[in-house]
Amino acid sequence: xxxxxxxxxxxxxxxxxxxxxxxxxxxxxxxxxxxxxxxxxxxxxxxxxxxxxxxxxxxxxxxxxxxxxxxxxxxxxxxxxxxxxxxxxxxxxxxxxxxxxxxxxxxxxxxxxxxxxxxxxxxxxxxxxxxxxxxxxxxxxxxxxxxxxxxxxxxxxxxxxxxxxxxxxxxxxxxxxxxxxxxxxxxxxxxxxxxxxxxxxxxxxxxxxxxxxxxxxxxxxxxxxxxxxxxxxxxxxxxxxxxxxxxxxxxxxxxxxxxxxxxxxxxxxxxxxxxxxxxxxxxxxxxxxxxxxxxxxxxxxxxxxxxxxxxxxxxxxxxxxxxxxxxxxxxxxxxxxxxxxxxxxxxxxxxxxxxxxxxxxxxxxxxxxxxxxxxxxxxxxxxxxxxxxxxxxxxxxxxxxxxxxxxxxxxxxxxxxxxxxxxxxxxxxxxxxxxxxxxxxxxxxxxxxxxxxxxxxxxxxxxxxxxxxxxxxxxxxxxx
Numbered sequence: 504x505x506x507x508x509x510x511x512x513x514x515x516x517x518x519x520x521x522x523x524x525x526x527x528x529x530x531x532x533x534x535x536x537x538x539x540x541x542x543x544x545x546x547x548x549x550x551x552x553x554x555x556x557x558x559x560x561x562x563x564x565x566x567x568x569x570x571x572x573x574x575x576x577x578x579x580x581x582x583x584x585x586x587x588x589x590x591x592x593x594x595x596x597x598x599x600x601x602x603x604x605x606x607x608x609x610x611x612x613x614x615x616x617x618x619x620x621x622x623x624x625x626x627x628x629x630x631x632x633x634x635x636x637x638x639x640x641x642x643x644x645x646x647x648x649x650x651x652x653x654x655x656x657x658x659x660x661x662x663x664x665x666x667x668x669x670x671x672x673x674x675x676x677x678x679x680x681x682x683x684x685x686x687x688x689x690x691x692x693x694x695x696x697x698x699x700x701x702x703x704x705x706x707x708x709x710x711x712x713x714x715x716x717x718x719x720x721x722x723x724x725x726x727x728x729x730x731x732x733x734x735x736x737x738x739x740x741x742x743x744x745x746x747x748x749x750x751x752x753x754x755x756x757x758x759x760x761x762x763x764x765x766x767x768x769x770x771x772x773x774x775x776x777x778x779x780x781x782x783x784x785x786x787x788x789x790x791x792x793x794x795x796x797x798x799x800x801x802x803x804x805x806x807x808x809x810x811x812x813x814x815x816x817x818x819x820x821x822x823x824x825x826x827x828x829x830x831x832x833x834x835x836x837x838x839x840x841x842x843x844x845x846x847x848x849x850x851x852x853x854x855x856x857x858x859x860x861x862x863x864x865x866x867x868x869x870x871x872x873x874x875x876x877x878x879x880x881x882x883x884x885x886x887x888x889x890x891x892x893x894x895x896x897x898x899x900x901x902x903x904x905x906x907x908x909x910x911x912x913x914x915x916x917x918x919x920x921x922x923x924x925x926x927x928x929x930x931x932x933x934x935x936x937x938x939x940x941x942x943x944x945x946x947x948x949x950x951x952x953x954x955x956x957x958x959x960x961x962x963x964x965x966x967x968x969x970x971x972x973x974x975x976x977x978x979x980x981x982x983x
Contacts, residue, residue: 507588509618515692537601574601592714593619638656642662642666643662657719682702684718757790757793770940822843874925875929952982956978
């Protein structure tokens, strides 16, 4: 048993090869059509050729992928009993998911005959040369990330207003609402219709048409929001005709800027300032791009290597997401992370679990890293009350060192107090570095209010009485 798949071409019956026309007129086999909404089928039906259509499948199921799968299943079921014919618009191998599904199965033999793709007529009508680069995109299933706006883009299978709306919304993420696109219907036939509209009107007053395509001409504009454009900007800055400052930078010279931008981002996050978060995230990304371009210029690595490395790592360290590992808690996720991290090829063998703690971290953050590492390895207080007792002990020792006027001991004991406080913060899921930053911001805000209060009295802060200082301080607290 077999399925003979016949393409009906993109236009009317005048484009149908004579041999295919005669075959369809004279065949005794049952003929199935993906859709009867095609001029060739309508004309053949006038000549008493009978078609069993799958048009109803489109209304019975919500997803196109389910429609195509159901059609293929039904055709295979029928072909197991008798040889059948399956007709599709255009060429069977252009934008026909049901055909691909049938070709991928092995139960029934499949033969493909005839069919002229709509692309030839489309290129002619629009006067475009595909050698410039073009994408043929299924309007019912595509990813915006794969679109290349510097090439010709043709959306096929834009059957109705809903699909046109989905295409429009995706394109509006990248293109101006006034950007001109072309709606093409029944290309190459006597009913051919070409309509040029601004992008925002793509889905306005659009009627159902199985022979409709949408053409998006290449843009000559820079798409400043795209990663590709950013990559080119950084390459230009460090190129022969670029900026002398950017060309002079090295990994070492940029270190301080990465630190500054990271802390400015944290400040924006603390302030819950979305606009500034966007700005500072961009500055951090700029540092990543500059370092990557330096790597590329020196022939060691590129941004693609950076992206691949982190992408591979995230997938590898999340087997509960990208594989079949089952986890029941965040603690199990963290344990898996550390176990996978320890096994990774190329990692330095640690004599101690603390060997890889970065000494370049701020001291308070370094303390948090140490505490987290040892706790994950079972080195922890049995009861939180013991830790509070330890804090009392360290405070007493600090006071004793002060009484003894022992500077070195004072410093050491104060460090012990900070270490225990960091341990307490860890227990209560507090990040000490962020907590101290918030307090710094709070104190700064209140002190500035005191300065403003002093100015209102034509005084300096030094000249304020204790009562005045307290008054302005408390007013600042009330406004928080």
